[in-house]
Amino acid sequence: MQLAGRILTRLGVFAISLVGASVLIFVITHALPGDVAQTLLGDQATPEAVAQLRAELGLDRPLVVQYLDWFGHVLTGDFGVSHLSGDAVVSLLLPRLAVTMWLVGFSMIGSLLLAIPAGMLAALKRRSWQGIVVSATAQLGMAIPVFWGGILAVMVFAVWLRWLPANGYVPLTQNPGSWAAHLVMPVVTLSVVQAAVLIRYVRAAFVEVLNEDYYRTARSVGWTPMRALLRHGLRNASISLVTVLGLQVSSVLVGAIVVESVFNLPGLGSLLLTAVSQRDLLVVQGTVMFLVLAVLVISAVVDFSYLLIDPRQRAAREAR
Amino acid sequence: MKRAQLIAGVVLVGVVVLATVVSLFWMPFDPLRVVPGQRLLPPGPVHWLGTDGFGIDIFSRLLLGARSVLLVGIISVGLAAVVGIPLGMLAGQAGGWIDDVVMRLSDVVYALPALLLAILLASVFGASTVTAMVSIGVATIPAFARVARAGTLQVMAADYVLAARASGTSWWGVAWRHVAPNIAPVLGVQASVGFAMAILAEAALSYLGLATPRPNPTWGNMLRDAQDYIFVAPLQAVWPGLAIAMAVLGFNLLGDGLRDYLDPRLREVP
Amino acid sequence: MSLLDVCDLSVTFGRRHRPALDGVCFSLDAGCRLGVIGESGSGKTVTALAVMGLLPEYARVSGKVELAGHQITHLSEAGLARLRGDVVTMVFQEPMTALDPTMRVGRQVAEVLRLHAGTESGPARAAVINMLGEVGLEDPERVADAYPHQLSGGQRQRVSLAMALINAPDLVICDEPTTALDVTVQATVLAKLNDVLDASGAACLFISHDLAVVSQVCDQVAVMLDGRIVETGSVAELFARPQHPYTQGLVATARLDQTIPGQRLPVVEDFYRPGVSR
Numbered sequence: 001m002q003l004a005g006r007i008l009t010r011l012g013v014f015a016i017s018l019v020g021a022s023v024l025i026f027v028i029t030h031a032l033p034g035d036v037a038q039t040l041l042g043d044q045a046t047p048e049a050v051a052q053l054r055a056e057l058g059l060d061r062p063l064v065v066q067y068l069d070w071f072g073h074v075l076t077g078d079f080g081v082s083h084l085s086g087d088a089v090v091s092l093l094l095p096r097l098a099v100t101m102w103l104v105g106f107s108m109i110g111s112l113l114l115a116i117p118a119g120m121l122a123a124l125k126r127r128s129w130q131g132i133v134v135s136a137t138a139q140l141g142m143a144i145p146v147f148w149g150g151i152l153a154v155m156v157f158a159v160w161l162r163w164l165p166a167n168g169y170v171p172l173t174q175n176p177g178s179w180a181a182h183l184v185m186p187v188v189t190l191s192v193v194q195a196a197v198l199i200r201y202v203r204a205a206f207v208e209v210l211n212e213d214y215y216r217t218a219r220s221v222g223w224t225p226m227r228a229l230l231r232h233g234l235r236n237a238s239i240s241l242v243t244v245l246g247l248q249v250s251s252v253l254v255g256a257i258v259v260e261s262v263f264n265l266p267g268l269g270s271l272l273l274t275a276v277s278q279r280d281l282l283v284v285q286g287t288v289m290f291l292v293l294a295v296l297v298i299s300a301v302v303d304f305s306y307l308l309i310d311p312r313q314r315a316a317r318e319a320r
Numbered sequence: 321m322k323r324a325q326l327i328a329g330v331v332l333v334g335v336v337v338l339a340t341v342v343s344l345f346w347m348p349f350d351p352l353r354v355v356p357g358q359r360l361l362p363p364g365p366v367h368w369l370g371t372d373g374f375g376i377d378i379f380s381r382l383l384l385g386a387r388s389v390l391l392v393g394i395i396s397v398g399l400a401a402v403v404g405i406p407l408g409m410l411a412g413q414a415g416g417w418i419d420d421v422v423m424r425l426s427d428v429v430y431a432l433p434a435l436l437l438a439i440l441l442a443s444v445f446g447a448s449t450v451t452a453m454v455s456i457g458v459a460t461i462p463a464f465a466r467v468a469r470a471g472t473l474q475v476m477a478a479d480y481v482l483a484a485r486a487s488g489t490s491w492w493g494v495a496w497r498h499v500a501p502n503i504a505p506v507l508g509v510q511a512s513v514g515f516a517m518a519i520l521a522e523a524a525l526s527y528l529g530l531a532t533p534r535p536n537p538t539w540g541n542m543l544r545d546a547q548d549y550i551f552v553a554p555l556q557a558v559w560p561g562l563a564i565a566m567a568v569l570g571f572n573l574l575g576d577g578l579r580d581y582l583d584p585r586l587r588e589v590p
Numbered sequence: 591m592s593l594l595d596v597c598d599l600s601v602t603f604g605r606r607h608r609p610a611l612d613g614v615c616f617s618l619d620a621g622c623r624l625g626v627i628g629e630s631g632s633g634k635t636v637t638a639l640a641v642m643g644l645l646p647e648y649a650r651v652s653g654k655v656e657l658a659g660h661q662i663t664h665l666s667e668a669g670l671a672r673l674r675g676d677v678v679t680m681v682f683q684e685p686m687t688a689l690d691p692t693m694r695v696g697r698q699v700a701e702v703l704r705l706h707a708g709t710e711s712g713p714a715r716a717a718v719i720n721m722l723g724e725v726g727l728e729d730p731e732r733v734a735d736a737y738p739h740q741l742s743g744g745q746r747q748r749v750s751l752a753m754a755l756i757n758a759p760d761l762v763i764c765d766e767p768t769t770a771l772d773v774t775v776q777a778t779v780l781a782k783l784n785d786v787l788d789a790s791g792a793a794c795l796f797i798s799h800d801l802a803v804v805s806q807v808c809d810q811v812a813v814m815l816d817g818r819i820v821e822t823g824s825v826a827e828l829f830a831r832p833q834h835p836y837t838q839g840l841v842a843t844a845r846l847d848q849t850i851p852g853q854r855l856p857v858v859e860d861f862y863r864p865g866v867s868r
Contacts, residue, residue: 013424013427016424016427016428017424017427017428017430017431018431020424020425020427020428020431021428021431021432024428024429024432025432025440028437028440028441028444029440029443029444039443039444127647127648128647139569139572139573139576140565140569142568142569142572143516143564143565143566143568143569143572144561144565144568145520145523145524145527145540145561145564145565145568146524147523147524147527147540147543148523148543148557148560148561148564148565151543151546151547151550151557151561152557152558152561154547154550155550155554155557159550159551159554166550212687213682213684213687213688214687214688214689214690214691216644216682216688217682217688217689217690217750217753218690219644219671219674220642220644220674220675220679220680220682221674221675221679221701221702221705221753221754222671222672222673222674222675222676222702222705222706223671223675223705224667224668224671225667231701232690232692232693235690235692235693236690236691236692239692250430250431250433251433253433254433254434254435254436254524257435257528258435258524258527258528261527261528262547272439273439273528273529275443276439276442276443276447276530277529279443280443281443281444284439284440284443285440288432288436288439288440291436292431292432292436295431296431309692310691310692311691311692311737311739312691312737312739
């Protein structure tokens, strides 16, 4: 019962955030001073042409009607049409989605693979030099802007060692080896920077476990500190880490957009930045809306996954 | 150890402030004037850090860039604090539906990170320092609101506040006399950490061409320009990055150090 | 040779000047039971953790702790881990938090068995269910498949006891094992503890602040005060002729049946005031 309530509350938060964010996006693009038709056509356009485009895009209707029309289309998967090319935003998004998804997915996994062992070590050895070194390295890593990390990686691995291509992208279906070679640097860059942020949370979660009675029990029956932490800490710490991970989704996505720009990857980030430079407002609006929707869905899914980890929640579900 | 953190933070932040102040009075070369004959010079006694692809002294551009770091940081953190703190205090003190509304609003803003806000604003108004400051500031509001709210809830549960309210102290009286002084330290920490985040965000935005446009230098757009010469003059891509990392590290250390200094109970909180 | 020999054990934490333990000496023969009694902060739990080798790394330890021929203070972490759960085990005070909330209790007990004996999962489960039944849990099959939050405090403490006894240790340390339980549950858990200790023949170091509880389990008692053992003897001796003023206070408060009706109940401070005797 309690669980059903939690799920409903979380879905409610999801719905409110979605509607709220869509209103915000719509208000920024339509209601602020700066006419959409004028922006699309540029400063030199004649008033007649602007008026005609306004009628075409339905910009002469009341704002509320325009918003409902637009948001209704978004809910059915229609994110608008590019004014410049006449292509549907969805048809621009889909071919680029794979690049961003690889980058975000691998980086999420990579950052966890780095941050969990490092955070555990930092917690376990928090009073000796190993722990201090890990924490200090994380502190340094947090200060490095992700694009500078990418540039430094290019300097070392592409310019100096010539191991990896400096930029560009090859689809997986075309040449898997080349695909991997082009993705390694972007993924590692984003993973490392993201891991630096995550380590503090992982460390805090495991320090909490170290202070728990069940950890002491595990030690008292003969587990070594590391094995006790793996056996009993990982699952318990992951309950609090899942929440953090949900919050990290949007920062990984933002990082991916920046990293795409560093390595010249043809993903959603490059679509957005091109659209911004061309002032293709409707593509920007549609793509941003799509990204917001994706972040909200993923965060909700991540949040729900802790129901699977925590038996106290699972039991509540079984009892229902 | 903890003390060392605070001192290192103060020193690093001090360097950024000092660079800004110095840039107001003195810069070795004009940071905006293109000198075609002096392109891509290596570091030397004249141009300490060398020159960029336009023949401009990199050290002078770094000094000028420090200004925009402080400016964007102060304005965006200020905006977030001015809007977020009262909202958070209101939510924490009033509770009920007001609390719900404020928290849901912060969820909404949370769904739109600074980068996406900046992209929207830049496509409507054109990229500028102002669009960057506004988008970073707005995106930082929820952080301040949440910290202020959590602190307020804690203070409101204390017996002395219950006593003050029972004896008829007004809402404003409680907020001003009891809540504000108690949550000020945590907000100071948040401001410092928020400043670090703002510097990172501003650097990313200007790197992507979504903030201060050229020819005005920012550490971010200097890195974008340096990337074009990465095969011929790789050192160019080191200095601005070091400057950003130093400033961010400084504000993070300052925040952490303040946290430990002000309240040892907060030590294990990330 | 005795099973446990503690000699001149001193423990200091961090920069604090007053040691948590100050020259503690006692020994315990195989199969015997020693109660350690004292108020919180007197060093009872520190003694227990020192015997387990579980003191935090910032503790400074001197003196000798010899358990079944092993020098605890000289052993490596891996060497200690081999002893813990096999030769020496511990039951903690707080049953609500002593078990991993995310793991079925049967598995938690089975892991202890497998860790030291290497039993495969079939016989392990049978042994676990048998052990759970032995510590007095009804329907041990169902309990084994339950998560800690589905059990009562008394049931959880019995599970902890099963974990401590599953490998037939030589020494079981009980740190206030019944303090967090209801009085009625306390009595049945203590009775069961007596039974299983008798059955297994394990020695027991029983820590409590309550002389009445200690007297139900142990025959020998050591009284601790400010990190020292101030008095030792059999329970009967202690009740009959308490020597140290603090012990006199403890006995008086434990023997409320001897209080004259209408008089104020005795407190330890009537007999011993901290700081006065030092």
